[in-house]
Structures are given as structure tokens and as C-alpha cells.
Amino acid sequence: MAMDLQFTKGHGTGNDFVLFADPDGDIVLAPEQIALICDRHFGVGADGIIRAVRSANLPDGAAALAEDASAEWFMDYWNSDGTVSEMCGNGIRVYARFLIDQGLIDFAEGDSVAIGTRGGVRDLQRSGTGFQVDMGRWRLDGGEPLVRARELEVARPGLGINVGNPHVVVALADEEELEGIDLSVIPQLDPEPTEGVNVEFVLPHDPLVHDGVGRIRMRVHERGSGETLSCGTGAVAAALAVRYWAGKGAPNDWRVDVPGGRVGVRMFPAEDGEHVALSGPAELVYDGVLALA
């Protein structure tokens, strides 16, 4: 059906999204339309698309409402190739900014807002000029697959971590390795995860810990989007992996530098086990209208 789609372009540390409001869940985009909108030459250009829909108005939203009845809004997230993902750590902050901008939620300083995602309900708070997201519990996942990238002479062991969506984190030796990897091609994993995976390449700063804060750099190849300037869930997975490798005494506060900026990661005890929080900026850049065929 031909239609005009009102959208907003936004980003969190350079991880960019096309967002649109569809409170009643009427707008169905085909994967090819999503890929075209995200195309940087033939469309708007973005790493992903976020539809703002009331949880009550889509099947995945029922699980969110069962988990937390206050999760009125659901983040319906698609990667730039038209596949869905369970969760997006940068996207959910930009989504909160969008809901505020559209007048769809009240979000005063000190409030907490629950948002439904396919990876579970996430609680957000304002933090400085951005937001902090409680990403909930995390788990080691998928063992230690070997990761091959063309420029690495030998395959490296990765660590599988799930933070709502799946990640494999690989430690690199030096800056040359981090900068030299060509992420225009998908890193090869052995065994290959059937549902695909986001792969983070991390480099610890020297010294790793400064003033009680762990510091790492990261580049990422996102499932369904390729290399991006940042990945919030990837930063969380990377900090968790480096803390795991560093062992006893490693800090719970982390600073993660990505090509598009910096995000913060904090692990903290909660009633149901350890949670991990992500903080960072969220910017809306411009509004537009797309004529969809």
C-alpha cells in the first residue's frame, strides 16, 4: 500500500536509526522496504529501524505486558537488512528520546520508564544529557567459538555472551590489530551460530583500570547491519567479557570507547541476581517524510 511515512532520524554514539510512531500497530513494513529505507545511497540510511508501537497492539507486546504491566510502549527493532532483533542498547535510549519528543510519554528527572522489547522489559532513567538502561540479567552463552577475521593470522577464541541478544567478544593484542581488521566482511565463527551473532573486537587500555574504572576500546560487526560506529549491547557484552577474563578484583564500572563516542557500563546486584546497566547519549537529528511505494 502506497503511503507517506513520517519519520525521525536519530543516533546514539553514531549508531543511527530511523524511528516512526505507529501506536496502533497498523503499519507493516516488508524486509525489502526496511532494507531500502536503511540503504545509505538509495534510502535515508540507518543501522536499523525502530517502530514505536503500544505493547497492547502486537503479539510480542503481550509477553512484555505480562512481565511488567507498566511497559506501555514496545521497541519494535529491525536491523538494516530487514531482520528483527531482540534488543538494541543504543536504540532504546534514542527511542526514549523519540517518545518524549513526540509527547507519547512523560519522563521527568528521577522517573523510571519501562519499555518492552523482544529481549524482555527494560527500565530507563535519565542520566546527564542521555539515559541509563537497566539491561537486566546477562548470561554466558554459546561457549567459546573460534573467530576468524581475514587480517588475524590465527583464529582467536571468542566468548559468547547474551544480554537479550547474542554476542561473541574477541580480545585483540594491540591497536594495529584493532584498526587493521576489515569489518566490511562478516567475521567467520567456528561453530557458526545458527541465528547469527554480533561480534565485538576489544582492546584493553593500558592500564586497564584507572580510578576504579575499567577502560576498553571496541569495534563491532553487527548481525544484520555490518560494521557500525557503536553498539550498546555490544559494549555491555565487551565489558562483561573483559571483566570475566580479568578475574577476581576486576571493577564493575567500565568506560567503553567506540568509533562513534563513549558509553558507560555498570554491573550491580539486584534482587534476582546481577544486572548490568548501559548509559550514553541519545540524539534526534531531523524529521522527514518518506513516500513508500
Ligand SMILES: N[C@@H](CCC[C@H](N)C(=O)O)C(=O)O
Ligand atoms: N546496535 C544495537 C544492536 C542492534 C541489534 C543487533 N544488530 C542484533 O541483531 O542483535 C545496540 O546498540 O545494541
